[in-house]
Amino acid sequence: MERFHLNNATFACIIFLFLLLFSSSNNNNNICEAKCFKSIISFGDSLTDTGNIFNLSEKSECWLKPYGETFFHQPTGRCSDGRLIIDFIAESLGLPLVPPYIGRENVTSINFRQGVNFAVAGATALNQSILEENGIHNPQTNVSLGTQLTWFREMLSTLCQSTSECKDFLKNSLILFGEIGGNDYNFPFLFGTPTQMVQSMVPLVINTIGQVINEVIELGAETIIVPGNLPIGFKSAIVACCGKGPNQPCRPNDHVCDDPSTFVSWDGLHPTEAAYKWIAQGLISGPFAIPHINGLCNFRVSTI
Template sequence: MSSFKILWVILIILTHQALFANGMHYGKKLVPALYAFGDSSIDPGNNNNLNTPAKANAYPYGIDFNNCSTGRYSNGKTFADLIAISLGLPMPPPYLSLSETERYQLATGINYASGSCGILNSTKSGECLSLDKQIEYFTSTVKNDLPRTIHSKTKLRHYLATSIYLISIGPNDYMLNYLNPMGPNNILNPQEYANYLLEQLASRMKRIYDLGARKFVINSIGPIGCIPANVIRTQHSQDCNEDINEKIKPYSDKLPGKLKHLQTQLSGSLFSYLDSYNFFMKIRKSPEKFGFSNIWDSCIEGGKACENRKEYYFFDAAHNTEAATKIFADECFNGLKLCFPHNIKKLVHAH
């Protein structure tokens, strides 16, 4: 083999290695970066570094993620991972896994999400990165790390304004807070609590906006009365806990109006929200149309994962399988039935 051919083979191998090291993305980069904030729905392993029982860094988690338990609460990729890939970006790594050097060298996005956390600082199980703490870390990213890579203030403003900011949080503010008999906020009625949560969320989104963010994707709260941990089971039937659903639904109902109002206050901002409550109910009504044979049970039983994971909606007692998450990610990115008023593809090109 000639020296030219040898050099060409080596170049191909190195190129493929680089692509795999950066999240196996082969598409055109549609935005500069994806920054993610939230809870266990998109935590890629931040909680591995915290003193908390809320961890997913052991088998069978990650069984379909190169059979590696990274800390994702799934058999495979999370919603943030899949959206990043669709955007032509590497999957944003967990902030707490990055060295100081890696933090300022990384300009394609970071994931600050932390399992068991919520919108409120009082929502947690053990140690976690509160949403306030996540924004504190993002502030450091914007003010200390990115300027070491993006030296022009004008270019940095454009970078931040055209990147995507994903926020997936809120269920724990019900499960670990409002629905907890010892929770500090359960004196409020469901409407009042939803209003309070949304005010707290809006104030935190404004802080992210003030740092330069403009394009937001916000997940609503799905019907958590239907997760396996909360399903009401009898000898002959199983059904969602509608008492829980009725308490959390006001949040999802009020979220679109809150975001619309916030958009009028924050010049140049754009918000897309995931109507995960109603979209989940569509899947539950006709699961076979979406490829599911089981929408009631956890795929994990006796510490082992089921073999037909693509037919299960839930991987554990509260979190989706990658198969279910992929339906949401594909629909939110390209479709018309989940994310409003723009899907993510349209949000990318919106001004």
């Protein structure tokens, strides 16, 4: 795999993931035995959040039943019936499930050496002030990608005592950037913002994400996954397993389908664990990432 130079010999291996609709694969070789990464660091929104939103706001339905019923058998703050893509990647690398950064008393900087998740459900790429200037309100959280970058810098200050130590830590970490940016469009559309105005925001959203990625690279990150759009598929890509329809989260008394694994949509807003697993397998073993994570591990081991 080739590496390219950025900013005075800062190396970066950015995997652009075009998550398109492919035929389902039966390839179960999703274990990267090389354990080539020592940590996973994640930024993003509800597609990646493993509990930050609950610790920031008790209004989150993702901490209520039936969320989490499939794998954890209880709510964990994940906005799905079970595991997310980040969970399957962690499992494939032999790492523990990535803990949320906010609010867990038993999570210390020592735990963060194997992974930390800054993603927050409802988070946007753009700062809230920019959204408000354009008449857009985020009803869920005021956390943006910039907020998560600030947390990331704070976390680094507790983990390493020098710039070189931080660079070494990040060099051996897999960085997941999202999905992030979808809510910058979801919220405007939800409140009736004209399509033309939403389209005008696209370059600003992209530039914001790019700037944060560059800052993380400058700090020492070498391997970054930047997701694209989610695919569709499964038995039903429109009908949700739980909830009352689009933009309506699943609540404790709502009817839940008998078999979430046959649905792509869990609650009309978020995929099911089965959908996340399908996507994760495509990232870990291909074809949704070039190089796929297993292939990337093989490359890293061969160059050590």
